[in-house]
Amino acid sequence: MSDHAREAEAGLGTFERLLSLWVALAIGAGLLLGSVMPGVFGALAALEVASVNLPVAVLIWAMVYPMMVGVDFGSLAHIGERPKGLAITLVVNWLVKPFTMAALGVLFFEHVFAAWIAPEDAQAYLAGVILLGAAPCTAMVFVWSNLTRGDPTYTLVQVSVNDVIMVFAFAPIVAVLLGVTDIVVPWETLILSVVLYVLLPLLAGLVTRSRLVRQGGEAAVDAFKAKVAPFSITGLLVTVVLLFGFQAQVILSQPFVILLIAIPLLIQSYGIFFLAYGWARLWKVPFNVAAPCAMIGTSNFFELAVAVAISLFGLGSGAALATVVGVLVEVPVMLSLVAFANRTRGWFPTD
Numbered sequence: 133m134s135d136h137a138r139e140a141e142a143g144l145g146t147f148e149r150l151l152s153l154w155v156a157l158a159i160g161a162g163l164l165l166g167s168v169m170p171g172v173f174g175a176l177a178a179l180e181v182a183s184v185n186l187p188v189a190v191l192i193w194a195m196v197y198p199m200m201v202g203v204d205f206g207s208l209a210h211i212g213e214r215p216k217g218l219a220i221t222l223v224v225n226w227l228v229k230p231f232t233m234a235a236l237g238v239l240f241f242e243h244v245f246a247a248w249i250a251p252e253d254a255q256a257y258l259a260g261v262i263l264l265g266a267a268p269c270t271a272m273v274f275v276w277s278n279l280t281r282g283d284p285t286y287t288l289v290q291v292s293v294n295d296v297i298m299v300f301a302f303a304p305i306v307a308v309l310l311g312v313t314d315i316v317v318p319w320e321t322l323i324l325s326v327v328l329y330v331l332l333p334l335l336a337g338l339v340t341r342s343r344l345v346r347q348g349g350e351a352a353v354d355a356f357k358a359k360v361a362p363f364s365i366t367g368l369l370v371t372v373v374l375l376f377g378f379q380a381q382v383i384l385s386q387p388f389v390i391l392l393i394a395i396p397l398l399i400q401s402y403g404i405f406f407l408a409y410g411w412a413r414l415w416k417v418p419f420n421v422a423a424p425c426a427m428i429g430t431s432n433f434f435e436l437a438v439a440v441a442i443s444l445f446g447l448g449s450g451a452a453l454a455t456v457v458g459v460l461v462e463v464p465v466m467l468s469l470v471a472f473a474n475r476t477r478g479w480f481p482t483d
Contacts, residue, residue, distance in 0.1 A: 151279070151365065152467050158372040159463075165373065166380025173377040182320035184439075188374055189328045192271045194367040196329060198360040199274045200337025201344070201353060202284035214286070217412070217421035221290050224408045224429045225268040226301055232403065233265025234258075234309045236396040245392050253450050257393055260454020262309045263440050265400065266302055268294055269431035271329035272466070273424060275368055276431060279470045280477075282424040288334065290428055295326050298433070306440070372463055379456045386453075393457040401465045405430040409473070412480070419480035423473045431466055434459045 166173050179186045241254040249257070270291055277287040344352040376383070383390055405426050412422035437455040445451040 152471070154369055155372055155463055155467060158369045159376050162373040162376025163380045163384060166377035167384060170381060173380070176374065177378045182324045184324050184328065188371055191367045191371040191374070192329055193333055195364045195371070196271055196274045197333040197336050198357055198364045199278045199284055200333045201341050201357055214421060216415045216417050217286060217425040218290060218293060220408050220411050220415070220417070221294065221425045221428050222297070224404060225294060226297060228407065229268065229404050229429050230262070230266040230305050230309060233400050234262050236400055237261040240396045248392060256445065256450025257454045259310055259445065260441055260451035261393070261396060263306060263437040263451065264397070264432045264434070264455055264458040266305045266309070267298070267433035267437045268429050269427070270295060270326065270433050272431050273428045276427040276466050276470055277424040278364070280423040280473045281420060283420040286421050287424040290425055294428060375459050379459070382453060382456060383460065390457055390460065393454050394461050397458055397461050398465065401430050401461065405469050416481055418482060419477040422480050427466065427469065430469060431462060432458055434462065
């Protein structure tokens, strides 16, 4: 292992270094509990406002808030001095990712898997993966950024700019790729998600950081972040249990279809990551900016994708199922990429 990799792992506690194991156990627990207690998970799934599940929202908030404490608003004025990370994020997310996802969906669902998937089902699955491809990550990217020791301030700027573009670009891109002109985007879901997952944790983090700095400077901020880090990871694990518990019946009843849908999603996820990560390396972007900017496009805003799929095609549609598979593959994929990034931080200059 390189010195840089050792330094990366040294920054992670034992609990974090074993995160892949905990997530695997959480997935198994979610599937088991969702199968034996469908009523309980059905009741939890019904706790929604504007298609945003409130228990999941609370857990994601708990994950994101400790990371927002690390955001230094005084550094925001200097973001323009490092435009390369933003450029990579925006080009990959909006000029590449939606169209490669659509192309992979057509290739696999209409050609490679044609013998196993009926044409009408193929169209439904294609619609679902297009919705995922057009919705880059908002909340969870703070988790992945934190696990790679990314710059929290720069990550916030990347996510915020992405969210603004999403408000204007998501509907037109999806409409073009789906071949429809009357797509209905649940704006309540989009706005509420941004408020819950970005704005409120940011404000809470700002208040907390100000108090800590007054009490003990940056050392107090670092001590607080170290203290709450296990609670943040616990929130991630409980979120995984809930997400897989919500969809346990569907996942276990259609394993072959789940596998077929997962294949183009896996290719897309790893392809987008390595495109952005490789570009960042060529441009000599510092690692604490390069890793988050590659992960924003790799991860998906699955809450929005699921909500739009249900709104357009129905709860039991193939499109909704495809977006659920996106949730299924995302956490294991992102954890593997976090591990890869931490081991290759020596490829990049330090900030």
